[in-house]
Amino acid sequence: MGPEGIAEAPAGESTRDGIFVCGSAVGPQIIPDCVAQASAVAARAQLFLTGHRVEKHEEPVELLDVTGKPRIGILVCHCGINIAGVLDIDDLVQYATALPDVVAAAGSTFACSTTGQDELVELIREHNLNRLVIAACTPRTHEPIFRETCTHIGFNPYLIEMVNIRDQCSWVHTGQPVEAQEKARTLIRMGVARARQLEPLFEGEVPMMHSALVIGGGIAGIQAATDLAVQGFPVTLVEKEGQLGGRLAKPHLKYLYPNMRPATEVLEAKLKLLEESGARVLLNTDVESITGYVGNFEANLTGETEELLQVGAIILAVGADLYDPEEEYGYSKFPNVITSQELETMLVEDDKNVEIAGSRPRSASFVLCVGSRDPEHFPGCSRYCCPTAIKQAILLRRMGMDITIFYRDIRTISTGAEEMYREARGLGVLFIRIPEGDKVQVSGTDHAESVRCFDDLLGRHLEVPTDLVVLSVGMQPKQPETSKFHDILKVSVGLDGFFMELHPELGPVETPVEGVLLAGTAQGPKDIVDTVAQASAAAAKASIFLAHDTVSLNPAVSEVIEEKCRGCGTCAEICEFHAPALVEIEPGTFVARINASLCKGCGTCTSWCPSGAIVSKHFTDRQVHAMIDALFTTETSK
Amino acid sequence: MKTTSTPEIAEIADKARAWACYDCGKCTATCPIARVGGALSPRRQVLAANLGHREDIITNNALFACLTCGLCSSRCPAGVVYCELVLNLRQLAFHDGVEPECPHGGALQSMMRMMAKGKTKQDRLSWLTKDLKVQHKKGDVFYWTGCTMYYDAFFPDFNITTLDATRAAIRVLNRLGVTPVVSPDERCCGHDLLWNGDRANFELLARHNVKLVESSGAKTLVISCAECLRTWNIDYQPFFETSPPKIMHITEFMQENLDNLKFKANKEHTVTYQDPCRLGRHLGIFDPPRAILEALPDITLAEMPRSGKNSICCAGGTWSNCDRYAKHIQVDRLREAKSTGAEFLVTSCPKCQIHFACAMKDPNLHEEIEIPMRDIATLVADALAD
Known part of the structure; x- marks a missing residue:
């Protein structure tokens, strides 16, 4: 344990082999970081379990007969007091019972609990149901649970309709219980109407390639490739430059905070593990294009190595760029205004002595948040700059310089950074807060002589003479890589320009494109510790795909009724995921076909198709119309 | 049920x-x-x-x-x-609750049914330009616009303006000294609903429209759209309470008044003519459009091998049937039109234009089937002597 009584395990590994620590036990952290770190730890644990593969061990279940007239069952969930605190569950059960084709309705304290699931199975069996409506919470998180339970007993999982009476009723209308009740009744009525039209669907399967491609040879790529390769998955790591290491490699980084471990040492250790892992490393090689889908991607590699590489999963670890201050703060004008990266390079050469234009500065000023927390450039926090500036300030202070740090807020989120901050203050580093919306002014004639800033507490301007100005530059999306892979893989990019994860808590390293995962700063600014954790998490998530022999295909996708297709190509033109394509079925006659592996079932093509030739399975026009019709009729009699 | x-x-x-x-x-x-x-x-x-x-x-x-x-x-x-x-x-x-799957998500049918219910206020006449002389309530001649203003709004990316034909028809009527009634209260004729089986909504529209024309006091009803014409001529007949006005296609009206139309010399054009099935086989109007084309200076008609009674439909009449086979028919028909060497494909039904325009959007065929289209009334209006 560390001095604060918290486990000392920055990357999840403890001092004992085979024992791992994650989450807040390592240090205070927010949920997305906890989830990423937990995945990372799982990846590490897998190293001890090498050779593990997922085998299908499901015993074949006899499918229940779901044909015939709809026999609908409804389960209304209390969700403890989440729903029952606002809505009258008994009333909803009674209301649902009276709806057409409903043969059973019941309440459940927690439908998603083991007991709730047992009740559900009992309900299906007792009443010989062939449709199920669950009035509870959001399908986004809970539909998989209900689907799995139903699959186990042979009830087709696509015959379930979830009605969200929690988020859409009890939560948003807490103060209007009467109206919330009415809305819940309406939503249930609509859900029953749709359930009546549901059709059983069956998942398809395609073979899974067990190999992976890691794009980018920085610390994230190295870590992800190593973690996958040691598990026995064939891994190719592609780096477009001539060396591995990214920002960790010479001459970019001297010491890593908070332990002041030399970057070269860490990198060497990481590279040694990479080499031992057996991952294939391709330098001076670029990824020109990628086609395919999870389990069956094909990447066209160009450069020193040219080949068509087939892989099952892809990890994007393209890194980030650093902000270029250009004209700001006299950066392009004064030789003694440098970026934090340039200072680091100087420290790589000599960490006892810093010289600017032949002379040793006696004082230095750091300006924080350059290019970060700035609506014009990057509105977010770059996370690594506060601790880095403090680390650099301590080094310069130890050389005898007077140090002033101009900051907006000091954010020492990572483990050990707050201690470093305290140390810097103890060493006499001055911290001056830049007021909200204000900027410091760097002035001088042929070189920067002072930094001027308004001090809110003193109520006046301060002018700090200085020999050196260090601009702590933030991170920016790596270009052109980010745009390029956004285009070819259709991985979403957030408003900040970085690749966007599927969900901050539920899928922090996943993307909406199955089999494509994110590692490191490609997803947003982070420091080395978080990058390493996230890369391991990406590897762990990739191995979940790679450990399977087949990929199951979501059956709730779009399908072309070829007889109705006019071959106009609109669907192929508008699909973000390149799922539809025109095929010549007889000379001069083209029809669209949709690759079910690429289709996300979003329904865009369905709504654009002029002739109505595309059906969104599980969201058919018939099902949606039934819901709309039910919305506008209030009759409940059978 | x-x-x-x-x-x-x-x-x-x-x-x-x-x-x-x-x-x-x-x-x-x-x-x-x-x-x-x-x-x-x-x-x-x-x-x-x-x-x-x-x-x-x-x-x-x-x-x-x-x-x-x-x-x-x-x-x-x-x-x-x-x-x-x-x-x-x-x-x-x-x-019995059996309906066709309507293309465009059934949006056009929804528009028709909204008009049938009649509770939605229409902005139906904002396309009228100042040079067009019309009246809105009473007059001897009622000009039935049809739904071209809706089509142009609905198909903005087809590079066709079906309203051009509507404006051209009024321009020709004006030249003949007619200031037609053009009513803001006209509603869809209900042709497509009727042919898709929705008789109840068709009847609502029929009653409204017949009453509207009757109340205008018009002796003559002039119609451009082939489908509206068929509907008025045949399907609306039982709804008239007084004796119906004389119902004429715009080409019939123009033919009757050919002597009063003066044309200027124009650039020479070879055109071919698509008989709309409602105008041709349903109503037997084959000759008036041809007589008009004949009368226009410098216009030569090159008939398609299958024309007149043997003409092939644009394959989309009632906003249903939109499929692979319809497309096949359209592509074949466009090839046939191109084979005549004509510069324009002339027709007298807005839907022929829309369905052929849709077929021409094919991503693979391009110039093999692309041919500019004109409504016959626009040819006449453009040829009017100053």
Whole structure:
């Protein structure tokens, strides 16, 4: 344990082999970081379990007969007091019972609990149901649970309709219980109407390639490739430059905070593990294009190595760029205004002595948040700059310089950074807060002589003479890589320009494109510790795909009724995921076909198709119309 | 829900002379859909109607696959009125809850039904330009605009303006000294609803429109759209309470007044003419458009091999049937039009233009089938001497 009584395990590994620590036990952290770190730890644990593969061990279940007239069952969930605190569950059960084709309705304290699931199975069996409506919470998180339970007993999982009476009723209308009740009744009525039209669907399967491609040879790529390769998955790591290491490699980084471990040492250790892992490393090689889908991607590699590489999963670890201050703060004008990266390079050469234009500065000023927390450039926090500036300030202070740090807020989120901050203050580093919306002014004639800033507490301007100005530059999306892979893989990019994860808590390293995962700063600014954790998490998530022999295909996708297709190509033109394509079925006659592996079932093509030739399975026009019709009729009699 | 009984089918079959069928199969051999591989056999439908089994005719897709173009009837030696049979069977089907899958998500049908309910205020006449002289309530001549203003709003990316034909028709009427009634309260004629089986909404529209024209005091009703014309001429007849006005297609009206139209010399053009099935085979109006084209200076008509009574439909008449076979028919027809060497494909129905324009958007065929289209009234208006 560390001095604060918290486990000392920055990357999840403890001092004992085979024992791992994650989450807040390592240090205070927010949920997305906890989830990423937990995945990372799982990846590490897998190293001890090498050779593990997922085998299908499901015993074949006899499918229940779901044909015939709809026999609908409804389960209304209390969700403890989440729903029952606002809505009258008994009333909803009674209301649902009276709806057409409903043969059973019941309440459940927690439908998603083991007991709730047992009740559900009992309900299906007792009443010989062939449709199920669950009035509870959001399908986004809970539909998989209900689907799995139903699959186990042979009830087709696509015959379930979830009605969200929690988020859409009890939560948003807490103060209007009467109206919330009415809305819940309406939503249930609509859900029953749709359930009546549901059709059983069956998942398809395609073979899974067990190999992976890691794009980018920085610390994230190295870590992800190593973690996958040691598990026995064939891994190719592609780096477009001539060396591995990214920002960790010479001459970019001297010491890593908070332990002041030399970057070269860490990198060497990481590279040694990479080499031992057996991952294939391709330098001076670029990824020109990628086609395919999870389990069956094909990447066209160009450069020193040219080949068509087939892989099952892809990890994007393209890194980030650093902000270029250009004209700001006299950066392009004064030789003694440098970026934090340039200072680091100087420290790589000599960490006892810093010289600017032949002379040793006696004082230095750091300006924080350059290019970060700035609506014009990057509105977010770059996370690594506060601790880095403090680390650099301590080094310069130890050389005898007077140090002033101009900051907006000091954010020492990572483990050990707050201690470093305290140390810097103890060493006499001055911290001056830049007021909200204000900027410091760097002035001088042929070189920067002072930094001027308004001090809110003193109520006046301060002018700090200085020999050196260090601009702590933030991170920016790596270009052109980010745009390029956004285009070819259709991985979403957030408003900040970085690749966007599927969900901050539920899928922090996943993307909406199955089999494509994110590692490191490609997803947003982070420091080395978080990058390493996230890369391991990406590897762990990739191995979940790679450990399977087949990929199951979501059956709730779009399908072309070829007889109705006019071959106009609109669907192929508008699909973000390149799922539809025109095929010549007889000379001069083209029809669209949709690759079910690429289709996300979003329904865009369905709504654009002029002739109505595309059906969104599980969201058919018939099902949606039934819901709309039910919305506008209030009759409940059978 | 009411289920169709065999006697009802028998009555419809009887009215359409299905009993006269002697199974020669000319209809199926002629059918444009059957020729391109679609699952439609008029012969089979006629036989099924005679046998009267509901499943055979009501719930089978062939009922809505028919273009109702009337080509089969024109060849039938026994005089079976196939379109009549389809029209009435579709009403039975609609009654039983069987509807065609409508393209464009059924949006056009929704518009028609909104007009039938009549609670939505229309902005129907904002396309009228200052040079066009019209009146809104009463007059001797009522000009029926049809729904071109809706089509242009609905298909903005087709590079066609069906309203051009509407404006051109008024320009020609004005030149003939006519200030027609153009009513802001006109509603969809209901043609497409009727042909898709929705008789109830059709009747709402019919009653409103007949009353509107009757109250204008018009002696003559001039119509450009071939489908509106068929509807007024045939399907609206039972709704008139007074004696109906003289109902004329714009080309008939122009033909009658040809002597009063002065044309200027124009650039020479070769054009070909697409007979709309409603105007041609349904109403027998083949000659007036040709007489107009003949009268225009410098315009030469190059007929397609299949023209007049043998003309092939644009394959999209009632905003249904939009599929692979319709596209095939359209592409074939456009190739036929191009083979005449014509610079323009002239027609006198806005829907012909829309459906051919849609076919021309094909990503693979381009110039093989692309041909500029004109409504006949725009040719006339452009040729008017100053």
